[in-house]
Amino acid sequence: MYKSSIFEEKDADKVLAFMQAHSFVTLIGYDGIYPVATQIPVHIYHNEHEIRIVGHIMKKTDHYQAFAKNENVLALFTGAHSYISASSYQEPAVASTWNYSAVQAKGKIRLMNDDETREVIKHLTNSYEDPSKSPAAFHKMTDDYINKNLKAISGFEIRVEELNNVFKLSQNHPNANREKIVANLTQSNDKNAQEVAREMKEML
Template sequence: MYKFPYYTEQDEQKVIAFMKENAFALVTGIGEQYPVATQIPLAIEIKDGKIFLSGHLMRKTDHHLTFEKNNKVMVLFTGAHCFVSASWYTNPGVGSTWNYLTVQAKGTITFTDEQGTIDAVKAVSDKYEGTTSAGAFDNLSKEYIDHMVKAIVGFTIEVESMENTFKLSQNRDTDSQKNIIEQLKKRGDYNSAAIAVEMEKRL
């Protein structure tokens, strides 16, 4: 991970909030020949000061089989990112760059029993679908749920270490940062606007 102290967010609550906002995360592990990975929506909970990630995946896929053999995984949370031109700096005689926000969480994955799988699906469904929608988890038939849990398996990841890079031109002078924000806002795309907002928070 690209690490400098001025790119590291020290407030863990802000890091966790970022993870919750960007919870469609990439879970990776070490396969026999190549790394394996799958992108999954996760529920994030804090229990007794520890961070737990939960979700579900298809049974007997390459990543499921790999995670069963080697339960050490890394989860990558990514947010907005964009190109930043050196022409926007007060001193443009350096290379252009890329601003972005990302978190790497490393931990141990544990697969659940059938009830745990149902709970994992319900947690994600309740978060995004809600509990009063026609598509709410509690409106699913028992027959559908019984069929579904045969094809998927729930899991929990206990986070053991976590790193982040919130690269937002913190190494540039204030005038350069203000101009970067202005130029990003002019672009009009989502990523540039989101990075501009994050930069403004830190001025």
């Protein structure tokens, strides 16, 4: 990760909120030869002592085999990003750049048993489906269907040991440049650019 103190968010609550808002992560491990990765939705649990990342993966995959061999993993949380043209600057004859936000969580993964995995799937499903109304709610599935599919997946829990972030939003520029960048990004049809503009505006 590109680390610079000027781009680091010091407020732990804001970092956690970002993780929860961008919880479709890239989960990365190492199989002894190559890095392996998968993209999955997760839930983040926290208290004053620790942060845990919980989700599930398919068993017959390279990443499952890697996680079973090597418990050290990296979860990458990514937010909006956008090209920043130096034409926005008061002195534009310099390099352009890219603004973005990201959090990297390093920790040790524990693969779960069937009972734990069932609870993970139940919680995930009921987070997106209304249990009282949705025909796709967890309790609408038959036990035979659930048990059959549980054989193919494994829940997991990551206890976060190291958390790093970069919220690169032109903090190293004078306000005049930042205001012009926000104005230009706001006019873009790109939703990423508009989101970066919104985040920058909050910091001005």
